[in-house]
Amino acid sequence: MGPARLRAAAADALERGALRSPLTDALSRGWAALARPIRPVELPDGTAVFGVSGPTLGGSYKTPTAIALAAALAARGAPVAVVSHGYRARARAPRVVLPTDSVSDVGDDALAAARVLSPLGVPVLCGGSRERALFAGASLAPNLVVDGLLQAAPRRLAASLLVVSAEAPWGADQCPPAGDLRASRSRLVAASDVTVHVEDGAPDGCTGTDAAARDVRARLSLDLRDSASGRPLSLEELRGKPIGLVAAVARPGRIRTTLGRIGVRIAEERLFPDHATPRERTVRARRPAVAAWLATEKCATKLGTTFEGAPVLVLAGRVVLPDALVDGVHERCRVF
Secondary structure: OOHHHHHHHHHHHHHHOOOOOHHHHHHHHHHHHHOOOEEEOOOOOOOEEEEEEOOEOOOOOHHHHHHHHHHHHHHOOOOEEEEOOOOOOOOOOOEEOOOOOOHHHHOHHHHHHHHHHHHHOOOEEEOOOHHHHHHHHHOOOOEEEEEOOOEEEOOOOOEEEEEEEOOOOOOOOOOOOOOOEOOOHHHHHHHOOEEEEEEEOOOOOOOOOOOOOOEEEEEEEEEEEEOOOOOEEOHHHHOOOOEEEEEOOOOHHHHHHHHHHOOOOEEEEEEOOOOOOOOOOOOHHHOOOOOEEEEEHHHHOOOOOEEOOEEEEEEEEEEEOOHHHHHHHHOOOOOO
């Protein structure tokens, strides 16, 4: 088992609580006692800052939700910018990310977000500290969506969305090493305003009765396109074909499970650490015979149009937020 598969297996074990023991439970309690989901961040005056974060160590759909929220606010006429974390980016000062940027300069999450949002007139920023990026973003728009920030202090965010996967919302409900929660569930919920449950096939609408509902459901839809031409494809076209999965994400198992539910068979997997650059095998004789490789939008930023001799297809997970939630956030937006 290679390093990436070991990491994926470890992430899965944390999510399932498979590592629980008296020792790990004691260490988990120590983590929970110390972990604070509220970050000391100075927020720019005259701005409405909206945070989107997840409770677990990856795999909660927070970035697709941040993209969806920014796009929905822009569609309602709110001037908005997105502050991305720019993980592994070389940029050391805040900058606007262009769809044509190098992924090594701006990071895969920021580049994937810019490719979706730039055509909508929504700038994406990364680089430098989060605080510096916030102030740079405030010069472009009075409303900022921050990917990865749950709550700020001393000034509280205009709204905070805690995004969970409906499949395993709280993982093992323990902090590491007994589970994969970033902080205790009670502190995560207290720091946020709304918990967004992202699930396949969820109906449009809110589980509560109004925009102020504490828990809402969002729908996850899958879009597929050819990386070479950009042509949209139907997932039906993949059924019955040997398909490969090339992934550098925290929870590759969730992609596999989602594809399995719609009848797509994964014949081969090439797994890499989260945010890593997928590398082709050098021995061609060992390359599997797959019709195509599937890659997420994030992973596709580091791939060409082919991988190990087969075409790359981009699988995009689109989060559809309920109108009541977006309307409630929109009411808190500011104008120039």
